[in-house]
Amino acid sequence: MINKRSLAVLSPVLVALALAPAMAGEIVGKVKYAGNAPVPKQIPITKDQAVCGKAPHLEDSFLVAADKGVKNVVVSISDPKDGKKMPVAASNPKIDQNGCRFVPRVQIVPAGQSVDIINDDGILHNIHTWPKNNVPFNKAQPKFKKVMTELFEKPDVIKISCDVHSWMQGWVIVAGHPYFALSDDKGNFKIADVPAGTYGLEYWHETLGKQTKQVTVPATGSVTADFEYAAK
Numbered sequence: 195m196i197n198k199r200s201l202a203v204l205s206p207v208l209v210a211l212a213l214a215p216a217m218a219g220e221i222v223g224k225v226k227y228a229g230n231a232p233v234p235k236q237i238p239i240t241k242d243q244a245v246c247g248k249a250p251h252l253e254d255s256f257l258v259a260a261d262k263g264v265k266n267v268v269v270s271i272s273d274p275k276d277g278k279k280m281p282v283a284a285s286n287p288k289i290d291q292n293g294c295r296f297v298p299r300v301q302i303v304p305a306g307q308s309v310d311i312i313n314d315d316g317i318l319h320n321i322h323t324w325p326k327n328n329v330p331f332n333k334a335q336p337k338f339k340k341v342m343t344e345l346f347e348k349p350d351v352i353k354i355s356c357d358v359h360s361w362m363q364g365w366v367i368v369a370g371h372p373y374f375a376l377s378d379d380k381g382n383f384k385i386a387d388v389p390a391g392t393y394g395l396e397y398w399h400e401t402l403g404k405q406t407k408q409v410t411v412p413a414t415g416s417v418t419a420d421f422e423y424a425a426k
Protein backbone atom coordinates (compact mmCIF):
# COMPACT_ATOMS: atom_id res chain seq x y z
CA MET A 195 0.00 0.00 0.00
CA ILE A 196 1.35 3.44 -0.84
CA ASN A 197 1.05 6.00 1.89
CA LYS A 198 2.73 9.34 2.50
CA ARG A 199 5.67 7.73 4.23
CA SER A 200 6.55 5.27 1.44
CA LEU A 201 6.29 8.08 -1.17
CA ALA A 202 8.80 10.10 0.81
CA VAL A 203 11.23 7.17 0.61
CA LEU A 204 10.54 6.47 -3.04
CA SER A 205 10.77 9.92 -4.56
CA PRO A 206 14.53 10.52 -4.10
CA VAL A 207 15.10 7.22 -5.92
CA LEU A 208 12.92 8.36 -8.82
CA VAL A 209 14.69 11.71 -8.93
CA ALA A 210 18.06 9.95 -9.00
CA LEU A 211 16.89 7.70 -11.84
CA ALA A 212 15.63 10.66 -13.84
CA LEU A 213 18.98 12.42 -13.45
CA ALA A 214 21.11 9.37 -14.26
CA PRO A 215 23.15 9.64 -17.48
CA ALA A 216 21.79 7.86 -20.57
CA MET A 217 22.64 4.18 -20.57
CA ALA A 218 25.64 3.57 -22.77
CA GLY A 219 27.83 0.65 -23.72
CA GLU A 220 30.93 -0.14 -25.77
CA ILE A 221 31.46 -1.76 -29.12
CA VAL A 222 34.66 -3.81 -29.17
CA GLY A 223 35.96 -6.15 -31.81
CA LYS A 224 38.66 -7.38 -34.11
CA VAL A 225 38.78 -7.07 -37.87
CA LYS A 226 40.40 -9.96 -39.71
CA TYR A 227 41.27 -10.95 -43.24
CA ALA A 228 40.27 -14.46 -44.35
CA GLY A 229 43.01 -14.77 -46.97
CA ASN A 230 46.76 -15.02 -46.59
CA ALA A 231 48.52 -11.97 -45.22
CA PRO A 232 50.06 -10.09 -48.16
CA VAL A 233 53.85 -9.82 -48.15
CA PRO A 234 54.56 -6.07 -48.22
CA LYS A 235 56.35 -5.17 -51.46
CA GLN A 236 59.16 -2.67 -51.59
CA ILE A 237 58.18 0.57 -53.33
CA PRO A 238 60.74 1.86 -55.83
CA ILE A 239 61.92 5.36 -54.88
CA THR A 240 62.30 7.24 -58.13
CA LYS A 241 62.98 10.75 -56.86
CA ASP A 242 64.84 12.65 -54.11
CA GLN A 243 66.76 9.50 -53.27
CA ALA A 244 68.87 11.10 -50.50
CA VAL A 245 65.79 11.96 -48.43
CA CYS A 246 63.05 9.62 -49.63
CA GLY A 247 65.34 6.61 -49.94
CA LYS A 248 67.03 6.86 -46.54
CA ALA A 249 64.81 4.01 -45.29
CA PRO A 250 63.18 1.31 -47.45
CA HIS A 251 59.55 1.97 -48.30
CA LEU A 252 57.37 -1.06 -47.83
CA GLU A 253 53.85 -1.03 -49.19
CA ASP A 254 51.61 -0.18 -46.20
CA SER A 255 48.14 0.14 -47.71
CA PHE A 256 47.13 -3.37 -46.60
CA LEU A 257 48.71 -4.56 -43.37
CA VAL A 258 47.69 -7.91 -41.91
CA ALA A 259 49.14 -9.27 -38.65
CA ALA A 260 50.27 -12.87 -38.12
CA ASP A 261 46.89 -13.64 -36.51
CA LYS A 262 45.09 -12.07 -39.53
CA GLY A 263 44.16 -8.82 -37.77
CA VAL A 264 43.86 -5.90 -40.22
CA LYS A 265 45.35 -2.50 -39.36
CA ASN A 266 43.81 0.86 -40.28
CA VAL A 267 40.19 -0.21 -40.61
CA VAL A 268 37.83 2.67 -39.81
CA VAL A 269 34.89 1.36 -37.80
CA SER A 270 31.94 3.69 -37.29
CA ILE A 271 28.24 3.80 -36.59
CA SER A 272 26.39 4.70 -39.77
CA ASP A 273 23.16 5.87 -38.12
CA PRO A 274 23.79 7.56 -34.74
CA LYS A 275 20.64 8.82 -33.06
CA ASP A 276 21.83 11.41 -30.56
CA GLY A 277 23.23 14.26 -32.71
CA LYS A 278 26.49 14.39 -30.71
CA LYS A 279 29.61 15.77 -32.37
CA MET A 280 33.17 14.58 -31.99
CA PRO A 281 34.87 17.39 -30.04
CA VAL A 282 37.43 19.42 -31.98
CA ALA A 283 40.91 19.12 -30.47
CA ALA A 284 42.52 22.30 -29.11
CA SER A 285 45.92 21.35 -30.47
CA ASN A 286 45.82 20.42 -34.14
CA PRO A 287 46.39 16.80 -35.15
CA LYS A 288 49.37 16.35 -37.48
CA ILE A 289 50.17 14.67 -40.73
CA ASP A 290 53.92 14.40 -40.88
CA GLN A 291 55.80 14.02 -44.13
CA ASN A 292 58.83 12.12 -43.04
CA GLY A 293 60.98 10.16 -45.48
CA CYS A 294 58.40 10.96 -48.18
CA ARG A 295 55.49 9.20 -46.59
CA PHE A 296 52.45 10.47 -44.72
CA VAL A 297 52.55 9.61 -41.01
CA PRO A 298 50.08 8.47 -39.88
CA ARG A 299 48.80 6.95 -43.07
CA VAL A 300 45.17 6.91 -41.87
CA GLN A 301 43.75 9.32 -39.34
CA ILE A 302 40.28 10.15 -37.98
CA VAL A 303 39.62 13.82 -37.19
CA PRO A 304 36.40 15.59 -36.15
CA ALA A 305 34.48 17.71 -38.67
CA GLY A 306 35.59 21.33 -38.21
CA GLN A 307 39.13 20.34 -37.27
CA SER A 308 42.26 22.09 -38.50
CA VAL A 309 45.18 19.78 -39.21
CA ASP A 310 48.85 20.72 -39.33
CA ILE A 311 50.61 19.24 -42.34
CA ILE A 312 54.29 19.10 -41.44
CA ASN A 313 57.20 19.01 -43.87
CA ASP A 314 60.00 17.31 -41.94
CA ASP A 315 61.85 16.33 -45.09
CA GLY A 316 63.23 19.72 -46.10
CA ILE A 317 62.38 19.09 -49.77
CA LEU A 318 59.43 20.11 -51.92
CA HIS A 319 56.18 18.23 -51.39
CA ASN A 320 52.84 19.06 -53.01
CA ILE A 321 49.78 18.10 -51.02
CA HIS A 322 46.73 17.19 -53.04
CA THR A 323 43.41 16.16 -51.48
CA TRP A 324 40.59 14.20 -53.13
CA PRO A 325 37.45 14.93 -51.06
CA LYS A 326 33.77 14.32 -51.80
CA ASN A 327 32.23 16.85 -49.41
CA ASN A 328 35.06 19.29 -48.67
CA VAL A 329 36.85 21.80 -50.87
CA PRO A 330 39.86 20.08 -52.47
CA PHE A 331 43.30 21.64 -52.21
CA ASN A 332 46.45 21.21 -54.22
CA LYS A 333 49.30 23.16 -52.70
CA ALA A 334 53.07 23.14 -52.97
CA GLN A 335 54.85 22.89 -49.64
CA PRO A 336 58.42 24.08 -50.36
CA LYS A 337 61.30 22.89 -48.22
CA PHE A 338 61.27 26.04 -46.05
CA LYS A 339 57.55 25.78 -45.26
CA LYS A 340 57.52 23.59 -42.16
CA VAL A 341 53.78 23.70 -41.42
CA MET A 342 50.67 24.15 -43.54
CA THR A 343 47.39 24.26 -41.63
CA GLU A 344 44.25 23.07 -43.39
CA LEU A 345 40.63 22.95 -42.20
CA PHE A 346 38.58 19.79 -42.71
CA GLU A 347 35.04 21.02 -42.43
CA LYS A 348 32.55 18.31 -43.36
CA PRO A 349 32.27 14.56 -42.78
CA ASP A 350 34.25 12.81 -45.52
CA VAL A 351 36.74 10.15 -46.55
CA ILE A 352 39.62 12.03 -48.13
CA LYS A 353 42.55 10.56 -49.99
CA ILE A 354 45.75 12.59 -49.80
CA SER A 355 48.53 12.34 -52.32
CA CYS A 356 51.70 14.23 -53.20
CA ASP A 357 52.12 15.47 -56.76
CA VAL A 358 55.92 15.32 -56.43
CA HIS A 359 56.22 11.75 -55.07
CA SER A 360 53.74 9.44 -56.76
CA TRP A 361 53.95 6.72 -54.09
CA MET A 362 52.89 8.98 -51.21
CA GLN A 363 49.34 8.30 -50.08
CA GLY A 364 47.35 8.91 -46.92
CA TRP A 365 43.78 9.26 -45.72
CA VAL A 366 41.94 11.70 -43.50
CA ILE A 367 38.60 10.44 -42.25
CA VAL A 368 36.50 13.42 -41.18
CA ALA A 369 34.02 12.29 -38.54
CA GLY A 370 30.61 13.92 -38.11
CA HIS A 371 30.01 12.21 -34.74
CA PRO A 372 32.07 10.60 -31.96
CA TYR A 373 31.33 6.95 -32.75
CA PHE A 374 34.47 6.16 -34.74
CA ALA A 375 37.51 4.00 -34.12
CA LEU A 376 40.61 2.98 -36.07
CA SER A 377 41.80 -0.62 -35.78
CA ASP A 378 45.30 -1.09 -34.37
CA ASP A 379 48.04 -3.29 -35.83
CA LYS A 380 46.30 -6.40 -34.47
CA GLY A 381 42.94 -5.34 -35.95
CA ASN A 382 41.40 -4.47 -32.57
CA PHE A 383 39.07 -1.53 -32.07
CA LYS A 384 36.81 -0.04 -29.42
CA ILE A 385 34.06 2.57 -29.64
CA ALA A 386 33.11 3.79 -26.15
CA ASP A 387 30.06 5.58 -24.69
CA VAL A 388 27.56 4.52 -27.31
CA PRO A 389 23.92 5.03 -26.24
CA ALA A 390 22.12 1.68 -25.98
CA GLY A 391 20.32 0.69 -29.18
CA THR A 392 20.61 -1.06 -32.54
CA TYR A 393 22.82 0.47 -35.20
CA GLY A 394 24.49 -0.14 -38.51
CA LEU A 395 28.22 -0.62 -37.97
CA GLU A 396 30.43 0.24 -40.92
CA TYR A 397 33.91 -1.16 -41.60
CA TRP A 398 36.00 0.75 -44.15
CA HIS A 399 39.44 -0.13 -45.40
CA GLU A 400 41.30 1.57 -48.25
CA THR A 401 41.88 -1.62 -50.24
CA LEU A 402 39.28 -4.04 -48.80
CA GLY A 403 36.38 -1.60 -49.10
CA LYS A 404 33.25 -0.99 -47.09
CA GLN A 405 31.03 -3.51 -45.28
CA THR A 406 28.17 -3.00 -42.84
CA LYS A 407 26.59 -5.16 -40.22
CA GLN A 408 24.03 -4.62 -37.48
CA VAL A 409 25.01 -4.32 -33.85
CA THR A 410 22.96 -3.94 -30.67
CA VAL A 411 24.69 -1.95 -27.94
CA PRO A 412 23.70 -2.84 -24.38
CA ALA A 413 22.88 -0.28 -21.68
CA THR A 414 26.04 -1.25 -19.79
CA GLY A 415 29.07 -3.35 -20.68
CA SER A 416 30.09 -4.18 -24.21
CA VAL A 417 29.01 -5.93 -27.36
CA THR A 418 31.58 -7.74 -29.52
CA ALA A 419 31.41 -6.90 -33.21
CA ASP A 420 34.17 -8.89 -34.91
CA PHE A 421 34.34 -8.81 -38.67
CA GLU A 422 36.19 -10.82 -41.28
CA TYR A 423 36.87 -9.55 -44.79
CA ALA A 424 36.66 -12.24 -47.44
CA ALA A 425 39.88 -13.23 -49.23
CA LYS A 426 40.45 -11.33 -52.45
Ligand SMILES: [Cu+2]
Binds near residue numbers: 319320356358359362
Ligand atom coordinates in the same frame (compact mmCIF):
# COMPACT_ATOMS: atom_id res chain seq x y z
CU1 LIG B 1 56.10 14.50 -51.58
